[in-house]
Amino acid sequence: MSEWPINNAVSPVFPLYSRANVGEIFPNPISPLNASAGFQHNLEPGWRDAFVACKVWDDSFYDKSQVPITVLPAFGSYLYINMSLMRLFGARVPGMSPEAVDLQYFGDMPGIPSYESERRDFDEDPVFEEKAGQWLAEEVLGATGLPLYDKDRQEVLEIRRNRPDISSMTDQELRDRITSFDYILRPLFQRHIEASLKCGVGLGAVAQFAEAVGKPELSLVLVGGLGDVDSAIPSNKMWELSRQAQAPQIAAMFDEGVTGLRERLAASPDPTVAAFSANLDAFLDEWDFRGSAEWEIRAKTWSLTPEVALGTINSMRSVVDSESPQAKNAQRAKEREEAVAGIRAALESDPEALAQFEATLNGSALWMRGRERARTTAAMVIHEIRLPALELGRRGAAAGHLKNVDQIFMLFASELDDYLADPASFTEILAEREASYLDLFNYIPPFVVAGEAPDLSTWERVDSGPVPSLPAGGEIAGVAGCNGVARGRARVLLSPDDPSALEPGDILVAPITDPSWTPLFVAAAGVIVDVGAPFSHAAIVSRELGIPCVVSATGATKRIADGALIEVDGTTGRVTVLEDAPSTAVGAF
Structure with a gap:
C-alpha cells in the first residue's frame, strides 16, 4: 500500500x-x-x-x-x-x-x-x-x-x-x-x-x-443504564476529579485557565493541591490513549494534550451533584428495570x-x-x-x-x-504528502459510495459557504438514540477539544462522536449528532447517562444555529428549534 x-x-x-x-x-x-x-x-x-x-x-x-x-x-x-x-x-x-x-x-x-x-x-x-x-x-x-x-x-x-x-x-x-x-x-x-x-x-x-x-418506545429503555461500559468510565473518574477541583485553592488555579495548569498544580506546595495533582496524574496515566479519533496514530491523546482533559474537568466543576454520571445511570437503570418488568408481565403466559x-x-x-x-x-x-x-x-x-x-x-x-x-x-516527499493530507480535511467525503468512488475533485468543500439556519418552528427528523425530552441552548461543537464551550444544560450538537466526547455528555442536557444509529457511540453513552439523544439528524451542525433554543425528543427522534439564536452564529460541519 x-x-x-x-x-x-x-x-x-x-x-x-x-x-x-x-x-x-x-x-x-x-x-x-x-x-x-x-x-x-x-x-x-x-x-x-x-x-x-x-x-x-x-x-x-x-x-x-x-x-x-x-x-x-x-x-x-x-x-x-x-x-x-x-x-x-x-x-x-x-x-x-x-x-x-x-x-x-x-x-x-x-x-x-x-x-x-x-x-x-x-x-x-x-x-x-x-x-x-x-x-x-x-x-x-x-x-x-x-x-x-x-x-x-x-x-x-x-x-x-x-x-x-x-x-x-x-x-x-x-x-x-x-x-x-x-x-x-x-x-x-x-x-x-x-x-x-x-x-x-x-x-x-x-x-x-x-x-x-405494543410498547415499541421501550426498545431503547431496555438497553439503557447497563453499567460497566468502558467508554463511560473516564466520565465517572473526571467527575470525581471535578468534585475535588471545587476546593477553593484548586478552583482558583482552574480559574486562571487550563493552559499550563498541570505544571502549576505539580509545583504547588499545598497538600490539597498535591493530592489532586497526584490523582490527575494517575488518571492521565491510565487513560493516556484516550482522545479525539484515538484509533488514528497521528491523533493527540489526553497524555499528549492534557489541557483537553483539564478543560472537560473544568466544565464539570459547575455541574450540580444531582447531575452526576452515577445518578443519571442509576435513574436510567431504574427505568430499564421497570420496562423489563412490564414486558415480563406481558409475556408471562408464554414461557x-x-x-x-x-x-x-x-x-x-x-x-x-x-x-x-x-x-x-x-x-x-x-x-x-x-x-x-x-x-x-x-x-x-x-x-x-x-x-x-x-x-x-x-x-x-x-x-x-x-x-x-x-x-x-524523504524530506520533500513527506512535506508534500503532509500538505496533501492536511488539504483533505477541507473536503466533505460523500456519505455513501455506490458502484464507483467519485473523484476527489468533485467532492464538496468545507468552505463551500454557509447553510441557512432553521428558523423557530423548524424541525429535523432523525433516529431515536435515547428516550426523553430536553430543552436547552444548542451548542454546536465540531471537535471535543474545546469543552469550555459547553455549559451545563446546553444541548450538544456534534457531527459525530467517539469516546473522547463522552465526558462532555455529563454537562449536556441532550445530544444530537449528524450521523449515527441506535448502535452508535453517542446513543450507547447517552443511554448509560440518561441523556435524550437523537442520531442521524442529517445536517444538524449546519442547520441549527449555535445558541438557538431547541428541543430534542429522543423518543420520537425529532429536533425542534423553539427560538432563534441571540446572534447570527451558524453551525458548520
Whole structure:
C-alpha cells in the first residue's frame, strides 16, 4: 500500500459503502502510517475473520470478489464500511434482515439504493443460514461472559506495564516496535467486530419484543443504564476529579485557565493541591490513549494534550451533584428495570417467549459491553504504536530531516526501512504528502459510495459557504438514540477539544462522536449528532447517562444555529428549534 491519497478498489460484487459508524472513529482522513501499519492494516483482515466466525460464510467467500480490500476501503483517504457485506450478513442471520442492518448500524440514510437493487443470486444460502442460526443461539444469546475480552485486556495491560523507555530505544528498535503489534491487533479487531455484530443483532431482537407487546418506545429503555461500559468510565473518574477541583485553592488555579495548569498544580506546595495533582496524574496515566479519533496514530491523546482533559474537568466543576454520571445511570437503570418488568408481565403466559426475551436481553447487554471493551483495548494498543512513531518523528525533526514531528505519520510502513537508511531523501516527499493530507480535511467525503468512488475533485468543500439556519418552528427528523425530552441552548461543537464551550444544560450538537466526547455528555442536557444509529457511540453513552439523544439528524451542525433554543425528543427522534439564536452564529460541519 503506497498510493497517495489512498483510494482502494471498489468491489464489483459488493459495491455499496457508507461513512456511517466508521465516521465515529475516523472523522478525518487516515494517515499513511496508520493505514499500512496500524488500523486499516489490521481491521480489514480482522473484520473478514469476524464474518467467518459468525458463520455467515467461510474464507472461500472472499475469493469471489478478486478485490484485495472489500470490507474497509479508503476513498480519498477517508474510510468506509462495505454496506453490501453488512446487508448480506443481515440476510443470512435468522431474525435479521438487510433493512434491520441499515437501521441498527447505519441510521437513517435517505436516497440509499435499496437492498433489492443489489441482491445477488447467492445471498440466500440455507446452509450458512442454518450455521448462522446456531451462532445466534450459542454465541449471541447463549453467552454468559466475556472471557476472551477480559483476557485481551489483561494481555494489553501487561504490554503497557512493560513498555520500554521509548526515549532510550535505537531508531531500529523504534521502527520494529511500530510494526510489532499485528499479532494482537488483528484478533482484537476481530473480537470488536464480532461484538458489534452481536450487539446489533441483540438490539434488533429487543426492539422486536418491545414491538410485539405494543410498547415499541421501550426498545431503547431496555438497553439503557447497563453499567460497566468502558467508554463511560473516564466520565465517572473526571467527575470525581471535578468534585475535588471545587476546593477553593484548586478552583482558583482552574480559574486562571487550563493552559499550563498541570505544571502549576505539580509545583504547588499545598497538600490539597498535591493530592489532586497526584490523582490527575494517575488518571492521565491510565487513560493516556484516550482522545479525539484515538484509533488514528497521528491523533493527540489526553497524555499528549492534557489541557483537553483539564478543560472537560473544568466544565464539570459547575455541574450540580444531582447531575452526576452515577445518578443519571442509576435513574436510567431504574427505568430499564421497570420496562423489563412490564414486558415480563406481558409475556408471562408464554414461557417460551419469556425465555427468549430473557436471553435476548442478557445478550444485548453483554455484547454492548463487549463492543466497548474491545474498542477501548484496541485503542490502548494503537497508543503503543503512536509513541515510538512520535519519538522517531522527534528525532527526525531535531536532525532537520522532517519539517515537523507529525510528518513521520506520512510514511507508509513499506518505506520505514528506506527512511532509516536515508531520512534526508524523504524530506520533500513527506512535506508534500503532509500538505496533501492536511488539504483533505477541507473536503466533505460523500456519505455513501455506490458502484464507483467519485473523484476527489468533485467532492464538496468545507468552505463551500454557509447553510441557512432553521428558523423557530423548524424541525429535523432523525433516529431515536435515547428516550426523553430536553430543552436547552444548542451548542454546536465540531471537535471535543474545546469543552469550555459547553455549559451545563446546553444541548450538544456534534457531527459525530467517539469516546473522547463522552465526558462532555455529563454537562449536556441532550445530544444530537449528524450521523449515527441506535448502535452508535453517542446513543450507547447517552443511554448509560440518561441523556435524550437523537442520531442521524442529517445536517444538524449546519442547520441549527449555535445558541438557538431547541428541543430534542429522543423518543420520537425529532429536533425542534423553539427560538432563534441571540446572534447570527451558524453551525458548520
